[in-house]
Structures are given as C-alpha cells and as structure tokens.
Amino acid sequence: MLRKILAVDDSALIHQMYKLFLSRYKNCKLISAMNGLEALDKLAQEEGIDLILLDINMPVMNGLEFLQRVQKEPAYQAIPVIIISTEGKEEDTIRGLKMGAKGYVKKPFQASELHGLIEKITTAQA
Amino acid sequence: MSDFQVSDELLNIYIEDARGHLEALDHCLLTLERDGLDPATIQTVLGPLHTLKGNSGMMGFTQIKDYVHRLEDVFAQISEGGIVLGPRPFDRLFAGASALRDAVEQACKAKAEARSLDKEKGELDALIEGGPLQPGPAGGAPAGGGSLQAAPATAPAPRKPRGGDPKASAAGRVDKEYVAPRSSTVRVDFAQLDHLLNLVGELIIHRTKLDRVGTKLAERLGGREMGQELLDAVHHLAGVSAQLQETVMDVRMLPIRHVFERFPRMVRDLARSQGKEIELILEGDRTRVDKAIIDEIGEPLVHLIRNSVDHGIESPRDRVARGKTPTGTILLSAAQESNHVLITIMDDGAGIDPTTIRRKAVERGLLKGDENLPDRELMQLIFSQGFSTRSEVTEVSGRGVGLDVVLRSIERLSGLIEVESVPGVGTKFMIQLPLTLAIISALLVETAGRTYALPLASVIESLKFKPAETHRINGRDTLRLRDRIVPIVRLRALFGLGGEENGTYAVILGRGDKRIGLVVDKLHGQQEVVIKALDVAVSGGHVPVAGATIMGDGRVVLILDVAALFEGKRQAILGRTEIVSLPQGA
Amino acid sequence: MAKAEPRKRARGKGEAPAGEWTSGDEGLVFPDDPDAAAAGRISLPSSGLASDILARAEASFVADEPEGALVPASSESLSGDAAAQRVHNISFFAAPAREEKAAVEATEHLVTFFLTGEEYGVDVRLVQEIIRVSEVTQVPRAPEFIKGVINLRGRIIPVIDLKKKLGLGEVSIERQARVVVIRLRDRLIGLLVDGASQVLKVPVSTIEAAPEEVVEIDANYIRGVAKLQARLIILVDLPKILGVDRDAALALPT
Numbered sequence: 001m002l003r004k005i006l007a008v009d010d011s012a013l014i015h016q017m018y019k020l021f022l023s024r025y026k027n028c029k030l031i032s033a034m035n036g037l038e039a040l041d042k043l044a045q046e047e048g049i050d051l052i053l054l055d056i057n058m059p060v061m062n063g064l065e066f067l068q069r070v071q072k073e074p075a076y077q078a079i080p081v082i083i084i085s086t087e088g089k090e091e092d093t094i095r096g097l098k099m100g101a102k103g104y105v106k107k108p109f110q111a112s113e114l115h116g117l118i119e120k121i122t123t124a125q126a
Numbered sequence: 127m128s129d130f131q132v133s134d135e136l137l138n139i140y141i142e143d144a145r146g147h148l149e150a151l152d153h154c155l156l157t158l159e160r161d162g163l164d165p166a167t168i169q170t171v172l173g174p175l176h177t178l179k180g181n182s183g184m185m186g187f188t189q190i191k192d193y194v195h196r197l198e199d200v201f202a203q204i205s206e207g208g209i210v211l212g213p214r215p216f217d218r219l220f221a222g223a224s225a226l227r228d229a230v231e232q233a234c235k236a237k238a239e240a241r242s243l244d245k246e247k248g249e250l251d252a253l254i255e256g257g258p259l260q261p262g263p264a265g266g267a268p269a270g271g272g273s274l275q276a277a278p279a280t281a282p283a284p285r286k287p288r289g290g291d292p293k294a295s296a297a298g299r300v301d302k303e304y305v306a307p308r309s310s311t312v313r314v315d316f317a318q319l320d321h322l323l324n325l326v327g328e329l330i331i332h333r334t335k336l337d338r339v340g341t342k343l344a345e346r347l348g349g350r351e352m353g354q355e356l357l358d359a360v361h362h363l364a365g366v367s368a369q370l371q372e373t374v375m376d377v378r379m380l381p382i383r384h385v386f387e388r389f390p391r392m393v394r395d396l397a398r399s400q401g402k403e404i405e406l407i408l409e410g411d412r413t414r415v416d417k418a419i420i421d422e423i424g425e426p427l428v429h430l431i432r433n434s435v436d437h438g439i440e441s442p443r444d445r446v447a448r449g450k451t452p453t454g455t456i457l458l459s460a461a462q463e464s465n466h467v468l469i470t471i472m473d474d475g476a477g478i479d480p481t482t483i484r485r486k487a488v489e490r491g492l493l494k495g496d497e498n499l500p501d502r503e504l505m506q507l508i509f510s511q512g513f514s515t516r517s518e519v520t521e522v523s524g525r526g527v528g529l530d531v532v533l534r535s536i537e538r539l540s541g542l543i544e545v546e547s548v549p550g551v552g553t554k555f556m557i558q559l560p561l562t563l564a565i566i567s568a569l570l571v572e573t574a575g576r577t578y579a580l581p582l583a584s585v586i587e588s589l590k591f592k593p594a595e596t597h598r599i600n601g602r603d604t605l606r607l608r609d610r611i612v613p614i615v616r617l618r619a620l621f622g623l624g625g626e627e628n629g630t631y632a633v634i635l636g637r638g639d640k641r642i643g644l645v646v647d648k649l650h651g652q653q654e655v656v657i658k659a660l661d662v663a664v665s666g667g668h669v670p671v672a673g674a675t676i677m678g679d680g681r682v683v684l685i686l687d688v689a690a691l692f693e694g695k696r697q698a699i700l701g702r703t704e705i706v707s708l709p710q711g712a
Numbered sequence: 713m714a715k716a717e718p719r720k721r722a723r724g725k726g727e728a729p730a731g732e733w734t735s736g737d738e739g740l741v742f743p744d745d746p747d748a749a750a751a752g753r754i755s756l757p758s759s760g761l762a763s764d765i766l767a768r769a770e771a772s773f774v775a776d777e778p779e780g781a782l783v784p785a786s787s788e789s790l791s792g793d794a795a796a797q798r799v800h801n802i803s804f805f806a807a808p809a810r811e812e813k814a815a816v817e818a819t820e821h822l823v824t825f826f827l828t829g830e831e832y833g834v835d836v837r838l839v840q841e842i843i844r845v846s847e848v849t850q851v852p853r854a855p856e857f858i859k860g861v862i863n864l865r866g867r868i869i870p871v872i873d874l875k876k877k878l879g880l881g882e883v884s885i886e887r888q889a890r891v892v893v894i895r896l897r898d899r900l901i902g903l904l905v906d907g908a909s910q911v912l913k914v915p916v917s918t919i920e921a922a923p924e925e926v927v928e929i930d931a932n933y934i935r936g937v938a939k940l941q942a943r944l945i946i947l948v949d950l951p952k953i954l955g956v957d958r959d960a961a962l963a964l965p966t
Contacts, residue, residue, distance in 0.1 A: 012313065013139045013181045057176050086180055088195065090756050097762040105759040108183030108191070113759050120761060324866055576850075621852035660851075661899055663954075664861060664870045669853050674861060674868045682849040682863050 002028045002050050002122065008039040008063065009055035009084065018053065021111040036061030040069065043076055051118065052081045054101070056092045064096060071100050080121050084109075132185060132237045140185055141234045147174035148227045151197075152391050155223060158204075159216050168205045172198065187233050193226055193243045196250045209253055218253060220395070222246045316417065319378055323564055326367075326374050327656030330565075331677065333367045334653065336360055371565065375416070378564070382460045382467070383411035385424050389431060389458060396435045403442050403452055404435060409459035415467050418563045422539055423469070426532040430471045430555050431456065433529075438475030438553055448550065450474065462561070469557040478547040480504050486513065505545050506638070509533040537689045539563065540581060542638065564657060568675070568685065570650035571633060574623035577683050578646075579655055579675060584688040586634040586641065588649060593630075605632060605643050614643040615691060620670070637692045644691065657685060820916060820938070824909035824945055825892055827875050827883075831909055833938065833945040840895040842908045845885050859883075859904055864893065871902040877953060878929050894950060901954065914938045919947065 002025050007018045015032045022030055031046055033039035035058040043049060052070075056063035063083065070076045083104040085093040093104050102121045105114055154171035161167070175198050183191040200219075203209045225246045232240035340360035347353030390406050397404040415423075439445075439454030446452050457472045480501050487493035487507050499507075507513065509529045536543045541559040560566070560583065568579040569588070589607075596603045596614065604611045612634060618627050632643035655675035664671070670690035674682050756765065822833035823842070848860040848871055857876040861868050871891055875881045883889060888907040893900055922934045935947040 011143065011177050011181055013136065013143055014184065016136055016139050017184055055180075057173070059173065085756065086176070088198070093756065094765065097765055101762055103759070103761045104756075104765075106756065107180045108186070109759065117759050117761070124761075328866065623852070658866075658868045660861065660868060661870045661901065663872070663901065664851050664854055664858060669851060671851060674849075676863050676866065676868070680863055681847065682861055682868055684849065684851065684861075 036066030379414040413460040
C-alpha cells in the first residue's frame with residue numbers, strides 16, 4: 001500500500017507527468033522536490049515515505065549525493081529507491097544501484113513500465 | 127508505437143522550460159564566439175541541455191531528444207579541444223540551434239514531432255568526426271586560469287579537468303556545474319498573478335468606498351473616540367492596501383532583458399545575411415517592466431531593429447566611402463524615468479531624409495504639395511499607414527509591415543513613439559511606455575446618464591464652457607484654448623446615445639502635439655481603476671473602447687480609447703473615412 | 713579497454729567518496745545495443761531491478777568480446793522489443809480518451825433554451841453556467857447583435873443577443889430571460905435567450921438532419937434536430953455561430 005511517494009527531479013515537466021502516471025495509486029500522496037537538498041528536507045518533514053523516485057542530474061545536490069546520505073540514515077535506509085536514468089549516464093545508474101537503489105527506469109519511459117517496476121519492488125519488500 | 131494525446135498543460139510546461147534552455151544555448155554560443163573557449167561557459171549549457179533532452183524524450187519528441195544528445199557530445203568535444211571553433215563550425219552550431227528551436231516550437235504546435243532534424247544531426251556528426259575543421263580564430267585567449275587550450279589535445283584529457291583532490295573538486299563541481307545557486311525563487315503561474323492582481327483591484331475599489339463612508343461616519347460621530355478609531359483604522363487599511371498593490375505590481379515586473387535577450391542573435395543573423403557588419407549594444411536590460419508589456423513590446427522592437435539593419439546601417443563599403451567605420455552600431459537601451467520606461471533604438475546608419483519623406487507623403491496624399499510642416503512633424507509621418515520609403519519589400523522585413531503597425535502596438539500599450547534623424551549620420555527611435563498597464567488613474571465622466579473612464583495620462587485639462595464660446599471653423603466645432611484652436615468631439619453624438627446635446631464640460635485630451643476636446647455632461651473625479659480586457663468580439667474595429675473596469679458597486683464602466691477618438695473624430699464628424707488634415711495649430 | 717568517450721567527461725559529478733569507481737569497474741556491457749558493445753559503452757535495458765543488473769555485472773565480460781557477452785533474461789523485461797523501447801511515447805493518455813469517445817457516441821449531453829417558443833440545444837461541455845440577466849452595459853458602435861457587456865464575478869464578458877445573431881428578431885429582457893455563459897477555450901461569452909430549459913441527455917438515435925421547416929436560420933448553424941416524444945430540439949453549432957474553430961473550442965482535456 002503506497003501512501004507517500006517522494007519524486008526528486010529538477011524538471012517541472014517530469015513532476016507533472018508523475019502526477020498523471022501515479023494517479024492510479026489512490027490515496028497516495030505525491031511529494032515533489034527539485035533537488036537532493038530539498039528532498040532531504042522533505043524526508044525530514046514527511047513521515048512514512050514509501051518510495052523515492054530519484055533523478056541523478058540536479059543542481060545544488062545531485063541524486064547520488066542524496067542517495068549516499070540517505071543510506072547513512074537508519075530511518076531512511078529502508079525506503080526503496082528507483083533511479084530515473086538517462087541514456088549516456090548509465091554509470092551513474094549502476095553506481096546508484098550499487099549504493100542500494102532497488103531498481104531503475106530509463107527516460108523516456110512509459111507509465112506502464114514505471115508501474116511494473118514499482119509493483120515488483122514493493123512486492124519484493126513485502 | 128501507441129497513439130497518445132499530449133495535454134495542453136504538459137505542453138505548456140514543456141515549452142516554457144524548453145525556451146529557457148534554448149536561450150541558454152544561444153547565449154553560450156554567442157559567448158563562445160565572442161570570448162573564445164572557456165570550459166565554464168560550456169558547463170553552464172550542459173545542465174539545460176540535459177534537462178531538455180530528458181523532457182523531450184518524455185514528450186515523445188525523439189528527434190529532438192537525439193539531436194540534443196548529439197549536441198551534448200559536441201560540447202564535450204569542444205571542451206576538450208577535439209573541435210576547434212571557427213566561423214564555419216559556429217555557423218553550423220547557430221544554424222542547428224535555430225533548427226532545434228524551430229523543431230521544438232513546431233512540435234508544440236502540432237503536439238507531435240513535425241520536422242526532421244536529420245540534416246542538422248548530420249552536420250553535428252561531421253563536426254565530431256571531422257576533427258579540427260579550420261584553424262579559425264578562437265576569438266582571443268581563453269579566459270580564466272586552468273582552462274583547456276583551444277588546440278587539438280595531444281593526450282587524452284584527464285577525467286577531472288580541474289585536477290587536484292577528487293573529493294574537493296567533486297564537492298566544488300557540484301556547486302559550479304550549474305550557475306544558479308540554491309533557489310530563492312518560486313515558480314508562479316502568471317494566471318495566478320493576474321488573479322492576485324484582480325483581488326488587489328477589488329480591494330482598491332472597496333477600500334476607496336470604505337474611505338468615503340468611514341470619513342463621513344467619523345464626522346458624524348464628532349470628536350468621539352470611536353470616530354477617531356474608525357478613521358485610524360480606515361487610514362491604516364488604505365496604507366496597507368497601497369503597499370499590497372505596489373508589491374503585486376512589483377512582482378509582475380520583470381527585467382526587460384527577457385525581451386532584449388533574443389536580439390543580439392537576430393542582429394548577427396540578419397547582418398550576416400546582408401553582408402553587413404553590425405554590433406548591437408544593449409543598455410539597461412535590468413530595467414523592470416510589467417509582464418504585460420514584456421509580452422507585447424517584443425514585436426514592435428523587432429520591427430524597429432530590423433528597420434535599422436535593413437534601411438539604416440549601410441554596407442561596410444558604403445560606410446567606409448562616407449568616412450564611417452565599416453562596422454555599424456545599433457544601441458538598444460532602456461531606462462526608467464519617474465513613472466515611465468524609455469526605450470531607445472539608435473543607429474549610426476544612413477538616417478532618414480526629410481525630402482524623401484516629403485515627396486512620399488505628397489505622393490500618398492498625406493500632405494498637400496504646398497503644405498509646410500516642421501521637420502519633426504514630417505518625421506512622424508513615417509508612422510502613417512502604408513508609408514514606406516523603400517520601393518522593394520525586402521524579404522527580411524516582411525510584406526506590408528510598416529511603422530504604422532509599430533505605432534499601433536505602442537499605442538495599445540498606452541505608449542508614445544517619436545523619431546529623430548540626421549541624414550547620413552543616424553536615426554533614433556524613442557519609445558515611452560507606462561510602467562504598468564494593469565492599473566491606471568482615470569478621469570470619470572458622464573454623458574446621457576452613462577459613465578465612462580478616460581486614462582488620466584491623456585488628459586491635459588478639463589474646463590466648463592458655454593455654447594456661445596464654440597466657433598465653427600471649416601465645418602467643425604472648435605474651442606479656443608488660450609492660444610490654440612481645439613476641435614471638439616461630442617461624446618453623445620459619437621456614441622449615438624440619443625437625446626439633446628447639452629454638455630458643458632470639455633475634457634482636453636492630448637496625443638503627441640495634437641489636442642481635441644471631448645464634450646461631456648458631467649465630470650465625476652479621478653480614480654484608480656484596474657483595467658480588465660474586453661473579449662475580441664467587443665473590441666477592435668470601430669469600437670473606441672480600450673478596456674473596461676468594475677466600480678465598487680459592481681457596475682461596468684468602459685475605458686475609452688483615446689487614440690481612436692483622435693482618429694474617429696475625423697470619421698464621425700465628417701461622416702467619411704478619408705484622412706483629413708487638421709487645421710493649423712490644432 | 714576502449715572506453716574513452718568524451719561524453720563522460722562532460723558530466724560525471726557526484727562521485728561517492730567511498731567505493732570509487734575506477735576504470736576497471738566500468739566493464740559492463742549488455743548487448744541490446746551492438747554499437748554500444750563495439751564502442752565499449754555501457755548499455756542497459758530500459759528498466760530493471762538492482763538484483764538482476766548487479767548480478768550480471770559480476771558475471772560480465774569486458775567489452776572486447778562483442779558477441780560473447782550475456783543476453784539479458786528477457787522474461788524480466790517489462791516491455792517486449794528492446795529496440796521499440798528506445799522510442800517511447802506516452803501511452804497513458806490513450807485509454808481515457810478512447811473511453812470517453814465511446815460514451816459520447818451513445819448519447820448527447822445538452823443544455824436547452826428557448827428562442828421565441830422554439831427549443832434549442834447546445835453541447836453541455838460548452839456551457840459554464842446560466843444566469844439571470846443583470847445590468848448590461850452597452851458598448852457604443854459595437855455590432856448589432858452585441859447587447860453589451862456584464863460583470864461576471866469580476867470578469868467582463870460580452871453578451872450576444874442570440875435572436876439577433878440568428879436573425880430571429882430580438883430578445884426582450886423580461887423575467888424569464890437568461891444569459892447562457894459559454895466557454896470557448898479561455899473566452900467566456902454570454903448568450904442572451906428568452907428562457908432556459910434544462911440539461912438532458914438525448915440518445916444519438918433520436919438525432920436527425922434538420923427538416924425543411926427549420927429554414928429561418930442559416931442551415932450552417934444547425935447540426936440537426938433531436939426528436940423526442942413531445943418535443944423537437946434544434947441542435948445548434950455554437951462554434952460556427954460564433955465563428956470559432958470547433959476542435960479548438962472543445963479542446964477536450966485528457
């Protein structure tokens with residue numbers, strides 16, 4: 001049961017798409033952050049985040065740095081992270097996976113692909 | 127491949143972002159061309175390109191996405207010196223940037239990719255594979271210390287170009303990769319700002335009312351404490367709402383840089399296509415102006431600048447023959463003055479010849495053969511409809527778009543435009559615009575029981591007169607105003623309001639040097655009003671109305687279009703539509 | 713290992729302080745993309761679970777061996793053809809749009825009103841609200857059919873006398889007269905009518921082409937008539953009457 005999803009990306013367009021893609025999860029709150037630093041703030045403010053969708057290339061604090069800090073916090077370690085990958089930056093994605101992200105999806109992606117991955121990851125957790 | 131419908135909302139977000147990224151690309155190319163290779167310059171464009179790539183991919187614009195990806199490769203190579211920048215590579219890059227912009231705009235219009243970028247992609251490939259094309263001038267020494275030299279790399283460039291401690295540089299790089307620091311701004315939909323402004327407008331209306339009622343009530347309560355308290359509260363409210371109004375107006379103000387930004391590129395392209403050398407200097411691009419103005423002023427400025435490039439600046443050979451520098455200069459400047467913005471477009475080109483103007487004016491019937499106009503007024507004729515001092519219509523300036531369109535655009539913004547010129551030396555266009563369009567001071571008048579608003583900026587004065595004081599000259603009613611003869615327009619007749627004409631107030635309106643007197647029944651005082659736009663079904667054409675506003679009691683009051691009154695006057699009074707010159711001194 | 717691709721250098725920020733990548737680690741190649749294999753670039757399928765990808769990473773070869781490398785287990789892949797995955801479109805929107813179209817075909821949802829005793833209908837999606845006639849401010853020198861403008865909650869909208877526009881005479885503002893507020897994209901336009909009727913759904917089967925009798929109005933403005941038990945509703949084409957492109961007018965949201 002997904003109650004809160006944190007989406008981290010510096011593109012307003014992507015956030016809008018998340019809103020649409022994730023609308024199928026009723027009663028699920030979508031929280032947006034524009035960079036890693038903002039995302040850390042949101043993690044602290046909002047309790048019970050069930051999933052993080054993480055872009056890597058962002059200003060102020062990028063996704064890998066954010067992930068690294070998150071992995072250090074016992075409170076946040078367990079939250080599954082999906083990396084949003086871009087072509088040409090596969091190494092960053094792999095690095096993220098090695099750091100503990102549970103999966104990734106490459107831009108551009110279809111809604112169904114994201115849903116499928118989310119399902120796999122959340123059932124694996126259960 | 128599945129069918130999909132891209133929503134307008136998504137497209138709006140996409141195109142807004144994309145335009146910003148494309149500006150960054152243009153800016154980067156211009157800077158590289160002007161200042162030479164500097165990795166810092168390239169770094170600033172990588173972030174926007176990356177985001178544009180991702181966004182375009184998500185929207186399904188694959189060609190665009192692939193092209194941007196290729197651009198990223200190109201910039202990476204440039205950064206390492208794998209591509210030497212000279213005039214030809216720059217031309218390709220600029221052309222590519224234009225094509226990209228075009229593809230993006232077309233894709234948004236059509237809601238799907240509408241043009242191919244294969245050719246441009248091919249050119250980028252050629253850049254990457256071809257290695258150094260020409261040992262072109264790199265435009266001066268690379269700026270800054272520790273930057274890569276613009277020469278073919280002899281060894282593979284180090285993975286961390288800045289060298290030094292990986293941890294430190296990684297931390298440093300996080301900050302330097304993007305120019306923008308921690309965001310201290312909020313992204314706001316302009317529609318919301320408009321809504322906010324509407325609310326402020328309502329606040330003003332009701333506060334004004336409260337002011338009146340409160341003051342009266344306070345008087346009735348005499349010197350009693352409650353009276354004083356009420357007055358204090360009312361005054362305080364007035365102060366706060368004035369501040370609120372100012373703040374909201376302020377938020378709507380953006381630096382005019384947003385408009386100016388596109389021009390260096392435009393001038394460069396135009397100049398090159400005509401074999402001319404032109405430098406565009408921008409001044410005062412931080413000057414802030416209401417967004418509504420920013421939205422509208424772009425087009426007239428484009429026309430004026432194109433004018434300078436086409437007809438103003440001469441070819442390098444002609445210039446040298448006249449003892450000028452081969453490179454022409456266009457100065458575009460903006461400055462704030464009390465409550466307006468002054469925008470100037472000045473060039474050191476061929477100037478405008480008054481004799482040519484005169485001849486054309488007579489040809490077009492705007493001037494009688496023997497009529498004598500002072501040079502300054504003669505110049506203003508170039509803004510008349512259908513006036514053009516060039517026999518061919520150049521492709522660049524487009525067909526039939528004349529300075530009359532520019533004039534109309536500026537007047538729609540409640541602005542003024544004037545021109546000064548010295549033949550052989552140069553030309554200067556001066557545009558004066560109000561700082562804000564949304565709220566204006568208005569004079570309320572009444573005729574035949576209906577109330578109308580006149581923009582105070584156009585009101586010179588108002589006076590009461592007796593019917594006996596009007597003189598009929600050349601079939602027109604006029605009033606004597608000190609040393610001038612002012613034609614009058616009767617609002618009742620003009621608007622077909624019926625009833626007997628018995629107005630005794632004349633509001634003297636000014637437009638440039640001209641004056642007319644608008645005859646109304648009553649004057650109702652000044653007030654600040656929020657201008658609300660009228661639907662196209664109502665405005666335009668013969669309707670001399672510039673907008674409308676809502677009074678405290680909910681009544682709609684129309685705001686009159688002063689410019690139309692000046693023009694319509696001729697039509698209404700004469701019942702014809704031909705242009706008639708005004709009597710002397712009017 | 714051939715790995716020098718310029719692309720990497722252009723970005724690559726945020727190295728983790730611990731467990732740094734060294735050149736040797738980046739020998740992961742998935743031959744979805746044979747070009748990538750040849751160029752020595754890393755290639756990943758369009759999505760995946762960490763457990764799968766990292767497992768393969770341990771077992772992977774260095775890029776010098778283009779053909780011998782592993783083929784990703786496609787049972788895991790969430791979409792079929794890898795190549796097709798490269799070209800993505802947002803399929804999400806298609807579903808609702810199709811559903812909605814299906815519904816629309818069965819019935820038409822109308823708002824009806826009266827003009828001189830005849831009942832007319834317009835697409836409900838165009839109607840924002842119906843209000844009583846308030847003070848209408850005349851606009852001088854405006855076209856004849858424009859009655860004026862009104863204040864609709866702070867927004868000034870034009871009011872068109874629909875009878876004048878259709879050549880049926882003039883609407884006299886009596887108690888039953890109403891203004892039907894139409895929304896076309898972001899424009900709001902009020903239609904002055906003799907009286908409002910109701911909102912109803914009519915089965916598409918009841919709609920026919922306009923018969924000869926209804927000849928007073930320009931045939932272009934009529935979409936058809938709905939013949940219900942005791943009534944005849946004349947369906948008018950509002951965008952046409954107002955001179956607006958129909959699809960632009962409706963601009964159906966997804």
